Amino acid sequence: MSIDHRANPAPVDHGSDTGAFTVLVRAGEVSSEGLSGRLGRWTHGDGTLAGRLARGIAGLIETGELRPGDRLPAERALAASSSVSRGTVVAAYADLAESGLVERRQGSGTRIAGAAASVAPVHRPGRGEALFSALPNAIDLLRTVPQIPELAVQLIRDHQPRLDLALLPETDPAGLPILRQLIAEMYRAEGTPTTPEQILVTHGAQQAISLVVNALVGPGDVVLAEEITWPGVTDSVGLRGGTVHGIPMGPDGLDVDALEQALARLRPALVALNPHHQNPTGTRLPAAARHRIAELAALYGVPVIEDRVVAGISFDGVVPPTLAAERPDAPIIVVESVSKWAWAGLRIGWLRADPVLVRRLRGARQLADQSTSVPGQLIALDLIAHAEELRRANSRIHQERLGLLQRLMAEHLSDWYVDPPRGGLSLWVALPAGSADALARIAATHGVSIAGSAAFAASVSSDDHIRIPFTAPDDVLTEGIRRLGEAWREYRETLGRAS
Template identity: 40%
Template sequence: MDLITLVKILGAWSHAPGPLYRLLAQTLRRAILEGDIPPGTRLPAERMLAEALAVSRNTVIAAYDLLQQEDLITRQHGSGTWVRSLPPEKIDGYRSTSNGSLARSPLFEMLLNEPQDLVDLSTGVPGALNGLSLEAFTLSEETLASLLTTPGYAPLGLLELRHSIAHYFEHAGLPTRAEQILVTSGAQQALSLAATLYVQRGDIVMVENPTFFGALDTFRALGARLIPIPVDQEGLRADVLQQALGTGLPRLLYLTPTFHNPTGTLLSPARRRAVASLAKKFSFPVIEDNAFADLNIIGDVPLSLASYAPGEAVLTLSSMNKLFWQGLRVGWIRAPEALITRLGRLKVIADLGTGSLTQAVALQLLKHVDEVKAIRHQQLQDQLNLVTTLLQEYLPDWMWTTPSGGFFLWVCLPFGSASEFAQIALRFAVVVTPGTVMSVDDSHHQYLRLPFLLPSDALEKGIQRLAQAWNVYTQLAREKPDSLNAIF
């Protein structure tokens, strides 16, 4: 198991009371017993793991000692540290009382354990939608009564909602029929269905670099071979894409052309035209992730990529989650009708159809989409001003480019590794996403993604804690090159 994968598995391991060596041993023990670190795995050398976790080598040695005493690992001089095979009763006994491996993810840890003091700057969750009446979220008795007379299954989505989503696309300049819409349980399910439709183990999928880590996880779970295409200030590099197509054709291209996650850039109309032309010429489908398309900060939003490739296999994904509320979990796919039919079959297998009550709320909310866009636009401007003011005050050496939309800053640290810094930030009770998590090739090691559409007090507290962590990180770096793990 490579070092980066192991660090991801460990998650927010150090955010708990107690000596670090015991916390590390406890987290490794859980990962071994739950099977995330399988028998026969060679664990990293003490010094390598210490550097990756920003702890002392003695901390790792002590953690390994505890695991060895419990017969979970074996250590052989000259051949390394290995995870032992365990009797089934020991594994099953542990699993019956565990929360599962997802609990180690910072996001799931917050959802499951609800830590009171941890500031989460790792996820893209929008703040409260102030300014919209709660009546917009409330279904009338007539609507409820009408829904209760239906069977409750609508695999492609409620027809009235599909018409409304089609109108939403029409309003944005993309002619669309209801038959071209599949309603999903959020944008993540839309992505999963679209990927499953096309990708089999070993297939090439081209993606932006960096990109949304949820997309990377989805494609990797399907066994795809990921080819990175770099992003600059105008979005995906269409010239590099064209060069890559000369070496091998992809089964799929995935990109976020409108307010790219994490950089916030906007793919220019010229590049949209170029990408659409290449997709038509080389006959590969495109997943256009428009999850952030309604969250513009600067300038106008260009036409959807699908507008430049009418009739082609361009699957446009979006949802209600980022604009309205993360808990709504209603998304959609817009694609040629034949593809919607095929995707609908996959949707039936997945969950038989998105909940009708949730869809009814979404239908009602779409009537307020222009009003909500205006509210979010003002929030984005205000929060962007706040986060830049805070960074200039507390972390003046950090660098970023103002995003065109979305709610992330793609921050470049003046030196060092964002992954190492993220480990120290954990000890100041703040979680951040380093750039390597959002990179196909574990590049962008000096970057981190910083969300700013958060409650102002949480954002200020988080930036203050990052500044405290950065002061420690900077001091360690000044003392000597290899001292970043010297005091932990």
């Protein structure tokens, strides 16, 4: 499995009626067959043939399937593949040139107009900052900071650091060899063939995600993710000058058909998914969907980040295997950490990837912060050795906490519909009416901080959901939901007066 440093240059398109695979763009050259397939039944409709062809190509430019600098097919080639006259194509290209959508130069053909993306990343406001903005003296229902199991407390108290490792004058940016070996063994035991050379230890899962994004995403690149996702993904991509395209979701998570269409159309540099007890929606992808995602990653050659930080927090005992286990040759990058199932204060995470990419990220890591804290890695050794027990204990703790949250909501928010997740650390709740952002502002005046759709939406937010973590201690969660109930009743009255 080898991962290139840029977006896949030859996406596969499924646009033809015959079902055969045709390449839309290869190395900046637009295929006449691929373009005809993507345009579909463009000859039907109002206006001249040339006008309809021009509108079809303009639509592909608008959606980003055709990008600045891409060279359109020669007139004769497109005319032949589309079964129209060369004059129709010439007229369509002339219309596009007059509109400023393409540039026509003697000897270099017709290219999509516009400058290539700037090397400097575009600054975009971070969505994740909202999750660290609890007001002073307010109850924080923004973040998912899990309770630490008693077993983890005991392991930490009993920990005896190995000073021969802790006092080494130099450390490997990829992590302690003994820890990489243990993580690889853990994956092998779970059914994912892994060698220590495939492991890179990081300061938490977020650093792992950021390292991958920094390496694989550049200005103007597209990254695919769930339409509702962890803001650490969208913020990291935004800092690189890229764009996150949200894929629709259903009751079981990502719409895999929509993912396949986006892979064919948008030529992404990366796909970032959280398929197991997804944060924030709590969805868990079925086995068939997980397998198909791995197949698509292999088919299109597009790297996929698989965020598994809460995969092991399962209330029914089901912990799906990694996507990497579904298709060993697919470019799957698994990201995980101990923070969600052992100790939130221990910022030890890792990624599992192709050894070539791991070596590359190791070099980037050396420039960022050299290496992960050795004492932290040594404690992680003790925790990972008991990973299965810790995950079960953590699952029991938070299943009980979810039950408490449901009872509290039945008392204080009885008109809210609750669809409990099968794992994870938070509840994604649809409001019966109104705006999540407006409710959050009123909740703040009642002394409770909550996050709505805008913090998690990949693009435009529907502003109709809030995330409620069930990680706070019982007394804090009880008081927080009581205050939220008061805020909702106040807000609901304003909605009634407005109608």
